[in-house]
Amino acid sequence: MRRILAIARKEFLHIIRDKRTLIAVLAMPLLQLFLFAYAVSFDVKDIPTAVLDQDHSVASRQYVNTLQQSNYFKITQNLGAMSQVDGVFSRSEDVAVVVLPPGFGDAITAGRPGPVQVLIDGAEPNSAQLGQAYATGLSRVYGFKVATDQADAKGVNLAGGGLSALTRVWYNPEGSSSAFLVPGLIVLLLTITTVQQTANTLVREKEQGTYEQLVVSPIKRIELMVGKVLPWAGIAALQVVVISGIGLVVFQVPFRGSVVLFALSSVLFVLCALGLGLVVSARASSIETANQLAMMISFLPAFMLSGFVFPLTSIPPVLQFVSYLFPARYFVVITRTIFLKGGGFDVLWPQIAALAVYAVVMLVLSSLLYRERA
Amino acid sequence: MRMPWNPQQPESCVPDSLVHSDDAIVVSGMRKSFGDFAAVDGIDFTVKKGEIFGFLGPNGSGKTTTIRMLCGVIEPTGGGARVMGYDICSQAELVRANIGYMSQKFSLFQDLTVDENLKFYAGIYGLSAAKFAERRGYILEMADLRGREKELTGNLSVGWKQRLALGCATIHEPRLIFLDEPTSGVDPTARRHFWELLNELAAGGVTLFVTTHYMDEATHCNRLAFIYRGRIIAAGTPHEIKDELARDTILQVEVADGEGALAALEGEPGIKEAYMQGAMLHVNVGERSAAEADLPSRLGSAGFRVLGTDRVEPTLEDAFVHLVGKQGGRA
Numbered sequence: 059m060r061r062i063l064a065i066a067r068k069e070f071l072h073i074i075r076d077k078r079t080l081i082a083v084l085a086m087p088l089l090q091l092f093l094f095a096y097a098v099s100f101d102v103k104d105i106p107t108a109v110l111d112q113d114h115s116v117a118s119r120q121y122v123n124t125l126q127q128s129n130y131f132k133i134t135q136n137l138g139a140m141s142q143v144d145g146v147f148s149r150s151e152d153v154a155v156v157v158l159p160p161g162f163g164d165a166i167t168a169g170r171p172g173p174v175q176v177l178i179d180g181a182e183p184n185s186a187q188l189g190q191a192y193a194t195g196l197s198r199v200y201g202f203k204v205a206t207d208q209a210d211a212k213g214v215n216l217a218g219g220g221l222s223a224l225t226r227v228w229y230n231p232e233g234s235s236s237a238f239l240v241p242g243l244i245v246l247l248l249t250i251t252t253v254q255q256t257a258n259t260l261v262r263e264k265e266q267g268t269y270e271q272l273v274v275s276p277i278k279r280i281e282l283m284v285g286k287v288l289p290w291a292g293i294a295a296l297q298v299v300v301i302s303g304i305g306l307v308v309f310q311v312p313f314r315g316s317v318v319l320f321a322l323s324s325v326l327f328v329l330c331a332l333g334l335g336l337v338v339s340a341r342a343s344s345i346e347t348a349n350q351l352a353m354m355i356s357f358l359p360a361f362m363l364s365g366f367v368f369p370l371t372s373i374p375p376v377l378q379f380v381s382y383l384f385p386a387r388y389f390v391v392i393t394r395t396i397f398l399k400g401g402g403f404d405v406l407w408p409q410i411a412a413l414a415v416y417a418v419v420m421l422v423l424s425s426l427l428y429r430e431r432a
Numbered sequence: 433m434r435m436p437w438n439p440q441q442p443e444s445c446v447p448d449s450l451v452h453s454d455d456a457i458v459v460s461g462m463r464k465s466f467g468d469f470a471a472v473d474g475i476d477f478t479v480k481k482g483e484i485f486g487f488l489g490p491n492g493s494g495k496t497t498t499i500r501m502l503c504g505v506i507e508p509t510g511g512g513a514r515v516m517g518y519d520i521c522s523q524a525e526l527v528r529a530n531i532g533y534m535s536q537k538f539s540l541f542q543d544l545t546v547d548e549n550l551k552f553y554a555g556i557y558g559l560s561a562a563k564f565a566e567r568r569g570y571i572l573e574m575a576d577l578r579g580r581e582k583e584l585t586g587n588l589s590v591g592w593k594q595r596l597a598l599g600c601a602t603i604h605e606p607r608l609i610f611l612d613e614p615t616s617g618v619d620p621t622a623r624r625h626f627w628e629l630l631n632e633l634a635a636g637g638v639t640l641f642v643t644t645h646y647m648d649e650a651t652h653c654n655r656l657a658f659i660y661r662g663r664i665i666a667a668g669t670p671h672e673i674k675d676e677l678a679r680d681t682i683l684q685v686e687v688a689d690g691e692g693a694l695a696a697l698e699g700e701p702g703i704k705e706a707y708m709q710g711a712m713l714h715v716n717v718g719e720r721s722a723a724e725a726d727l728p729s730r731l732g733s734a735g736f737r738v739l740g741t742d743r744v745e746p747t748l749e750d751a752f753v754h755l756v757g758k759q760g761g762r763a
Binding site: 060061063064065067068071072075076266267268270271272273274275276277278 | 503504505525528529531533535537538539540541542543544548551552553554555556557558600601610
């Protein structure tokens with residue numbers, strides 16, 4: 059125990075002596091938090107839109123008004139001819155062009171569906187997809203309004219018959235990006251710190267030649283590992299608290315689940331990440347290799363294969379399979395469920411069990427690798 | 433009687449009959465192979481308690497592998513050794529607790545202060561607070577670091593680092609210390625100071641196992657072993673090893689183009705060995721022969737300008753060149 063404390067104390071001194079490490083573990087996560095939460099916004103509002111009204115009817119003007127009032131579209135210009143559309147897109151003036159062809163008003167008045175063409179600049183797929191969805195939705199709303207207006211005029215009560223689908227978004231009704239991102243971001247930032255730093259710690263010692271001294275001392279491998287990892291576990295805990303706190307206070311992310319369950323699963327996740335870091339440390343021959351490897355197995359999977367940004371169901375099956383090999387995907391589900399849905403152990407036990415198994419495997423593996431490399 | 437199931441008396445690769453109470457290290461048939469390559473190829477030697485034992489050999493000859501085995505860091509693939517009475521295979525942890533180890537890298541944490549380094553190693557070896565206070569005082573005195581306790585180790589001069597490293601390696605007062613090229617890269621004054629410290633330790637009964645490639649340092653040792661290609665090719669006191677050449681004559685030749693002269697002499701009749709030692713050409717002409725007398729004229733007629741020829745006492749270096757030559761290879 060005294061030996062573990064001696065290692066932990068020394069490791070802590072290394073951290074506070076090294077300004078770069080200190081900045082990397084304290085300032086960087088905050089920077090990334092604000093960067094991601096503010097800059098990476100998936101909310102699409104005020105899509106710059108051009109209108110080409112070839113119909114010039116009451117109905118077409120009403121339709122354009124509906125668009126204008128929706129907040130989703132911002133009409134910047136009215137075009138005169140179809141030939142201008144290419145220029146609008148290539149100069150990036152607008153992302154969408156709404157074309158109301160001649161006969162739109164007549165079709166509506168005649169009770170036929172009014173054709174509307176929505177052209178979208180696909181260079182930015184995310185906005186394009188959302189813009190498309192909004193436009194379709196709005197057209198439907200407008201169409202329904204027209205239909206009811208006409209029905210009213212004819213004295214037919216549509217409310218009695220007909221079908222209407224009411225869509226309600228649960229857990230994150232405003233579709234807020236920060237509510238979606240912050241819980242995932244905790245996972246990402248935690249992964250980067252713990253894997254990267256633990257991957258470095260032993261390699262650095264090997265490069266300096268101090269590892270040589272430690273292996274001839276009576277210290278056991280397990281004591282060395284625990285001692286080295288202890289300060290990082292503390293820093294990881296601090297990061298979880300700070301990032302969650304900022305998420306709750308600054309970004310108004312709800313926290314609906316159990317704090318204890320969150321703390322517990324965080325500990326499990328940190329153990330997994332530390333284990334991964336130690337495995338890298340045992341294998342890597344230089345700090346550069348360690349950093350590269352840590353990047354490969356921590357940052358990339360936590361970013362791409364965790365469901366943090368991209369839904370896991372939409373990535374290719376092979377990568378879906380790969381994603382099971384990294385702990386981030388389990389923990390993203392856990393944080394989102396706890397923060398946004400308030401889900402408990404009864405729904406999260408598969409993920410928690412996966413993390414527990416993962417942690418045990420990693421720690422056993424790393425201690426075996428250490429012995430081998432003695 | 434040894435009980436195989438009794439953990440107090442683990443099976444040892446070294447028979448008890450070989451181990452005497454005044455032996456610090458007993459090595460018996462120890463070997464270590466990495467794949468097909470035998471880094472250490474069955475070596476035997478004994479180090480007595482209180483001895484300064486020099487372990488010499490060119491780079492890649494198996495020195496470091498031997499030390500790592502004796503420190504209980506890696507297991508031999510054959511044979512074994514007892515270190516301070518403990519078996520290096522089955523009691524590696526006890527071996528490690530009872531030895532000190534210092535390498536040329538000094539193994540100090542540069543970003544920690546002198547005190548923090550000492551405290552760290554005290555923690556690793558489990559020293560009590562009282563014991564640490566006593567040892568700390570002793571080491572600061574010994575390394576001449578009083579008043580610099582709060583200084584970052586990285587800012588110390590090489591000589592201070594070296595003495596602090598020795599202090600850290602001996603904080604638990606081991607009775608046997610392994611020193612792996614402890615003086616490489618250190619200036620001559622600091623080296624002399626360091627050897628004074630080692631002699632003090634030895635005077636206190638501590639056994640020192642030292643590797644070095646400075647031949648003048650080898651003469652400080654009570655006994656030497658020379659390892660070459662994984663085998664010990666000579667062992668004994670420095671005097672005994674030099675005696676290998678007692679019947680040979682070594683000529684030190686000062687010649688303008690040493691390398692050229694060396695090439696010209698290679699394989700010539702009457703020339704046993706020829707090699708550069710510093711700026712001088714050393715020629716072993718074997719037992720007194722005609723070669724001794726006509727060497728300058730032979731070189732002269734081959735077009736080399738000979739500035740002087742001296743008959744010199746064989747040094748340890750001469751002896752090792754000779755020993756390596758006998759193995760059919762060059763160091």
